Amino acid sequence: MEIERWERSEEISDAERKVIQETWSRVYANCEDVGVSILIRFFVNFPSAKQYFSQFKHMEDPLEMERSLQLRKHARRVMGAINTVVENLNDSEKVSSVLALVGKAHAVKHKVEPIYFKKLTGVMLEVIAEEYADDFTPEAHGAWTKMKTLIYTHVTAVYKEVGWPQ
Numbered sequence: 444m445e446i447e448r449w450e451r452s453e454e455i456s457d458a459e460r461k462v463i464q465e466t467w468s469r470v471y472a473n474c475e476d477v478g479v480s481i482l483i484r485f486f487v488n489f490p491s492a493k494q495y496f497s498q499f500k501h502m503e504d505p506l507e508m509e510r511s512l513q514l515r516k517h518a519r520r521v522m523g524a525i526n527t528v529v530e531n532l533n534d535s536e537k538v539s540s541v542l543a544l545v546g547k548a549h550a551v552k553h554k555v556e557p558i559y560f561k562k563l564t565g566v567m568l569e570v571i572a573e574e575y576a577d578d579f580t581p582e583a584h585g586a587w588t589k590m591k592t593l594i595y596t597h598v599t600a601v602y603k604e605v606g607w608p609q
Contacts, residue, residue, distance in 0.1 A: 455593065459586035460532045466578050466587070467529045470571055471522065477574060478518030483508050485566045492562070495555050525567075528594065539597055546601030557599040557607065564591040 455463070470477050483505050486493050493500040498513035508514050524545055531537040549555040568591050572579045579587075 453589050453592065455532060455586065455589050459582075459589060462580075462583050462586040463532065463590050464529055466571070466575060466583050467526070469575060469578060471526055471529075474522040474526070475515060475519055477570065478522040479509055479515055480574065481563075481567050481570045482514055482518050482521070484570055485563050488566065489559070489562050492559050495553055495559075525594070529590075538593070542594060542597035543601050546598035547605065549598070550602045550605050550607055557602045560595050560598050564594050567591065 486499075486502075486508060487505060493502070496513070496517070499508060499511050502508050502511065524541060527541050528538050531541070549560075550557070568584075568587055571587065572584065
């Protein structure tokens with residue numbers, strides 16, 4: 444698959460950073476459950492993404508996925524990485540470093556096509572907006588849209604650096 448054009452993320456303002464961090468504090472209080480919801484929706488909507496997970500790639504039933512210890516472990520890992528980014532939104536070097544590690548592991552070790560990060564961050568936004576609808580004002584939606592793009596652009600920049608596809 445050819446990499447789509449590289450996108451640039453917009454600067455996240457101080458006010459948007461505050462909105463993201465406030466929203467995230469409520470989301471992260473239920474990090475495993477929210478992470479599992481995100482991954483299940485991701486795998487249901489994009490079943491081809493399961494090819495990268497030997498432990499649960501043959502699972503079709505969302506309830507079976509929900510009970511999978513491996514899926515839960517991966518959900519905690521994903522949510523932990525996002526938490527590190529959110530906590531460090533004031534430190535662009537730390538954000539770049541964390542997301543570069545994620546990108547390198549997925550590009551080099553796991554050979555995940557970069558488009559899946561765009562899909563996953565889109566699903567993440569959907570789930571958070573639904574499960575935290577009261578907190579997800581238009582302002583929060585705008586801030587989280589920038590956050591989604593920030594994650595995607597930083598992670599996929601590594602794909603370009605390593606000469607994807609390999």
